[in-house]
Amino acid sequence: MPDSTPSQPAATPKIRLRGVRKSFGPKHVLNGVDLDVGTGESLVIIGGSGTGKSVLLKCILGLLEPDGGRIEIDGEDTTHLRPRDRERVMRKFGMLFQGGALFDSLQVWENVAFGLIQGERMGRREAKDIALRKLAQVGLGKEVAELFPAELSGGMQKRVSLARSIATEPEIIFFDEPTTGLDPIMSDVINDLIVKCVRDLGATAVSITHDMASARKIADRIAMIHQGRIVWQGHASEIDRSGNAMVDQFVHGRADGPIQMEILHP
Amino acid sequence: MTFVAATGRAFLVLLEATGALAIFTASALSHSVRPPFYPRLILRQMVDIGYYSLPVVGLTALFTGMVLALQSYTGFARFQAEGAIATVVVLSVTRELGPVLGGLMVAGRIGAAMAAEIGTMRVTEQVDALTTLSTNPFKYLVAPRLIAGLTMLPLLVLVADVIGVFGGFLIGVYRLDFNPASYISRTWEYLEAVDVISGLVKAAVFGFLIALMGCYHGYRSRGGAQGVGTATTNSVVSASVLILVTNYLITGIFFSTK
Numbered sequence: 001m002p003d004s005t006p007s008q009p010a011a012t013p014k015i016r017l018r019g020v021r022k023s024f025g026p027k028h029v030l031n032g033v034d035l036d037v038g039t040g041e042s043l044v045i046i047g048g049s050g051t052g053k054s055v056l057l058k059c060i061l062g063l064l065e066p067d068g069g070r071i072e073i074d075g076e077d078t079t080h081l082r083p084r085d086r087e088r089v090m091r092k093f094g095m096l097f098q099g100g101a102l103f104d105s106l107q108v109w110e111n112v113a114f115g116l117i118q119g120e121r122m123g124r125r126e127a128k129d130i131a132l133r134k135l136a137q138v139g140l141g142k143e144v145a146e147l148f149p150a151e152l153s154g155g156m157q158k159r160v161s162l163a164r165s166i167a168t169e170p171e172i173i174f175f176d177e178p179t180t181g182l183d184p185i186m187s188d189v190i191n192d193l194i195v196k197c198v199r200d201l202g203a204t205a206v207s208i209t210h211d212m213a214s215a216r217k218i219a220d221r222i223a224m225i226h227q228g229r230i231v232w233q234g235h236a237s238e239i240d241r242s243g244n245a246m247v248d249q250f251v252h253g254r255a256d257g258p259i260q261m262e263i264l265h266p
Numbered sequence: 267m268t269f270v271a272a273t274g275r276a277f278l279v280l281l282e283a284t285g286a287l288a289i290f291t292a293s294a295l296s297h298s299v300r301p302p303f304y305p306r307l308i309l310r311q312m313v314d315i316g317y318y319s320l321p322v323v324g325l326t327a328l329f330t331g332m333v334l335a336l337q338s339y340t341g342f343a344r345f346q347a348e349g350a351i352a353t354v355v356v357l358s359v360t361r362e363l364g365p366v367l368g369g370l371m372v373a374g375r376i377g378a379a380m381a382a383e384i385g386t387m388r389v390t391e392q393v394d395a396l397t398t399l400s401t402n403p404f405k406y407l408v409a410p411r412l413i414a415g416l417t418m419l420p421l422l423v424l425v426a427d428v429i430g431v432f433g434g435f436l437i438g439v440y441r442l443d444f445n446p447a448s449y450i451s452r453t454w455e456y457l458e459a460v461d462v463i464s465g466l467v468k469a470a471v472f473g474f475l476i477a478l479m480g481c482y483h484g485y486r487s488r489g490g491a492q493g494v495g496t497a498t499t500n501s502v503v504s505a506s507v508l509i510l511v512t513n514y515l516i517t518g519i520f521f522s523t524k
Contacts, residue, residue, distance in 0.1 A: 063394050083402075090400050101395040103387075119400030168399075 012075040014039045014172060014204045015060060020069035021228075022055055029055045031228035032069065042198060042205040044219035044236070046212070046250060048259065052228045053208040054098075057174055060206070061093060062086055073172070091119065094170035094203075098177045100161040102149035108160050109135070109145035115168040134163040137200075138193050155186040159193065166197050173198060175207035179214045191217040212251055215239075224250065226259065290482050297404035298412050307406065311414035315376050315473070316421055322375060323368045327426035330363050331355055331433025339442050348442070352452035355434030360461045361521075364426045366513050369472035372419060373479075373505040380411055380480025381501035385487035385494035393485070408485070411477040419473025420466040427465065464520040471516065472509050479505040 013036040022030040029052045037043045047053050058064040060071055062078060071078050078089050094115075102111050110117075112134055113127035122130075132145055138159040149157055158178065165173055178194060179187035191214050198205045198218075209215055215222055216236060223233035224247050232244040239251060249257030338354045384407055387393050396403045431453060438444040479501045487497035 058394075061398060063397060087400055087402075090398065093398055095395070095398040097391045097395055099390055101391040103392055103395070114401070115399040118406070164399075 011039070013037055013072075014041070014074060015206065016070075016072040016075075017060070018070045018072075020056070020059060020066045020071060022052075022059055022064065022066045029228055030059070030066070033225070033228070033230055035223060035230055035233070037204055037206060039204055040202055042195075042207070042218055042220045044215040044222050045206065045208045045225055046210060046215055046222060047208075047225035048210060048250070048261075051225050053225055054176060056225065057176055057206070057208055061095060061174060062090065091168070092171040094165035094168065094173040096158075096161050096165045096173070096175045096178055098180060100149070100157040102157060102161055102164070104149050106148075107145065108140075108147050108149065108152070111149065111160060112145075112163045112167050114164065119168060130167060131163070134167045135160070137166075137197065138163045139189075155182055155189070158182065158186075158190055162190070162193055162197065166201060166203075169201055170203060172204045172206070173201075175205065175209075175218075177209055177211075178207060179209065179211045184213075187211065187214060188217070190214075194218050210250075212253075286486070287482060290485070291478060294404055294408045294412060294478065294481065297402060298409040300405075302405060304406060304410055307410040308413050311410045312418050314379075315372065315414050316418035319372050319375055319418075319422055320425065322371050323422050323426050324429050326367050326371050327359070327364060327430035328433040330367055331359055331430035331435075332437045334358055334363070334430075335434040335437035335442070339437075348444075349452060351438060351442070352434065352444075352449050353456045355438075356431050356453045356457050357461055359430035359434070360427050360457070360465045362465075362513070362517070364423050364430055365465045365468040365472060366509060368423050368426045369419065369469065369476065369509045369513075370506055372422070372473070373476045373502055373509060376415070377476045377480040377501045377505045378498045380477060381484040381487070381497045382494055384481055384484025385497040388485060388487050389490055389493060403485075408481045411481055412474060415473035415477030416470055417473070419469040419476070423465060423469035424462075427462065460520065464516065467520075468513060468516050471512055475508045475512065476505045479508065 015035070015037040017033050017035040020030055020033040021028070033052075033056060035043075045053055045056065055064060059066045060073075062081070066079060069079070073089055073092065076089070078086075081089060102108075103114065106114070109128055109131040112131035113122075113124075116122040116127040116130060117124060128145075132142060135141070135145060140156065140159055140163070144152070144156065144160075149160065152160065162178075175194060178190055182190060194205070194207070195218055197203075205218070207215075207218055216239070219236040221233065222236050222239050223230050224244070225231070226246055232242055232247045234242060239247065242248065245258045249259055255261070334355045335351055338351050339348060342348050342350055342354075384393070387407070393403050393407070396406055435446070435449055435453070438449045439446045483497040483501040483504070484494075487493040
């Protein structure tokens with residue numbers, strides 16, 4: 001994957017966040033997030049549960065509207081788009097949801113082809129051919145295509161979901177906890193597939209995870225979010241010598257350190 | 267002071283809910299009349315609402331007509347007014363009982379299913395997935411249900427009207443020994459177009475409300491299985507209440523001068 005220097009991106013970054021804030025009632029989830037993601041780069045955002053990772057992703061996607069700050073995609077401010085422009089920007093995105101989020105009333109191939117048939121108005125036969133090719137890319141055969149999502153194992157559902165997220169060949173793909181709930185071997189299979197798919201498409205990737213093995217594998221660059229702020233970012237190879245106590249604590253999974261979980265001790 | 271605070275809070279919650287529902291309704295309506303449309307989904311919802319609700323609505327109408335005939339006979343016989351039974355049955359069924367009981371049965375059957383389905387899609391992020399696949403959830407999920415509810419319930423109620431009148435006829439002829447021909451002619455004698463039309467207008471409004479409540483509560487459900495359960499309950503209760511209230515209002519509009 002292409003290298004990029006975090007401090008000085010070559011051209012306009014694919015995604016640029018400046019001072020993004022989001023609150024739910026009295027709870028401040030994002031407290032001014034600044035982040036750049038270069039074209040073709042794979043950024044992994046790490047952080048504990050409830051630190052705002054998912055909310056950040058949904059703000060970039062436009063599923064949630066931030067309370068303040070700017071989110072730019074290809075230099076275009078997307079925080080207050082009209083529906084038609086929002087749809088145009090949405091076509092650049094693909095998303096792998098944490099639970100797969102496959103449509104359970106549709107067959108596997110219809111799930112994969114959904115963005116082609118509904119979003120791009122492609123004919124069903126042509127879309128099915130593409131869906132079968134995408135399924136093959138994630139290691140699933142024709143016999144799976146006619147099944148319903150409920151008939152698949154968790155790992156297979158994740159792979160179908162991955163095939164769906166790359167079917168429309170998006171410019172930017174988001175991965176929400178891609179390995180959560182999978183065994184270590186299947187996790188590694190998914191990680192390999194993500195790396196391969198993103199490279200084949202030449203897409204920009206933003207993933208959120210708390211699985212360090214996954215982060216090391218798929219990241220060009222890693223950013224750590226804590227209490228709604230980016231507390232550290234750097235090249236993936238620098239993660240073990242970040243010089244940041246919070247990153248060290250997270251990478252090594254220690255209960256003691258600067259990050260204190262809110263647990264009442266009896 | 268706490269009483270005032272509690273009252274104020276309840277009022278604010280009510281305002282918030284009303285506003286949210288108004289925005290949802292406006293958005294749903296505007297998406298229902300603009301392309302893209304999804305004919306396959308509309309058709310599927312129509313079959314679900316119109317065809318598969320026939321047994322339960324028909325059964326309700328049949329027994330309603332039968333019990334109406336039986337009850338009015340026990341009352342009217344005391345005044346030698348048995349001749350009015352056919353009229354009472356047909357007017358009650360077409361004006362009120364067909365649409366209201368049919369609406370309530372469909373609210374339990376369809377409104378709950380809509381809330382559960384959309385609610386589950388919401389909590390498993392399938393609604394978000396629709397958006398990321400360049401498909402508007404309002405157009406894909408809500409509009410077909412609203413259109414199907416609005417168009418199918420009048421048809422259902424029309425069938426229910428016929429079955430209900432037939433139920434009264436069965437009791438009148440086989441239990442109360444009316445002459446079949448005179449029962450039928452008495453049925454037609456005082457029936458006016460407005461009786462049936464008012465019932466069908468009610469049915470269309472009820473169908474819209476049932477679908478709206480199912481979609482609205484499903485769309486807003488949060489927090490897993492419990493959230494979906496709450497959404498399902500709320501959709502049935504709110505649809506039922508709305509049916510009873512709007513029924514009174516529409517009756518007032520149609521028959522206020524009489």
